[in-house]
Amino acid sequence: MNLDQLTYKVNGCAMKVHNTLGNGFQEVIYQRCLAIELGNAGISFQREEPQTIYYEGIDVGTRRADFIIEDCVIVELKALINLEDVHLAQAKNYVVAYNKPIGLLINFGSTSLQFKKIYNPKYNQQIKQSHNLVNPDSDK
Template structure:
């Protein structure tokens, strides 16, 4: 049931398109803006490339069958790729844990954690290994 990072490239064509959009946004804006600015710009770029996406998609979190809260993922692309954005100087383990938890809660196989806050764009592909077994 352990999620892993950078091990599966099943959705590499789709994730490649998303990363390309993020690279364009970062090359134009650079770092230093709030996350919401990058989110809006990435939505523009993904729309230009005809990617279907939901922005700030709210999902219910359950514990032992009981609703305990709600969380919003920045993007759900083509119904199968979770994209979580950050605008921090450096990605931390807590950011990766959040992305992994989103994959598990949303029952998705593949996600991207994208950080616009560093001088160079940081991208982590995250795979829910447990989902691969289903």
């Protein structure tokens, strides 16, 4: 499965959650429901995997991305009326810090599901065009 196919499947899972619940719930409710849908779709993931933040070589704390999908896609969820630039910046920082090629910012808080794809600038520009294979040795 390539990155484009994987992000499409994740978006489909998020759409099912949003269509079922609508907006108005806390983010953690959407996280739990999305975990159920990802599992039902056979998509492997980790939830809230900690990432240590260093400043000049000194550990200054940790952050946690909501999901790491198939060890290659960061998913950050929000439950806000509107996404702002700061939320996109946070998602981009997660993609870079976790060293993954792509991230998804999904907002369940608006009446329509909001979905943004974020590319890691450290990866080759070709990822945007070719969507290199995810787990190329896998039988999926």
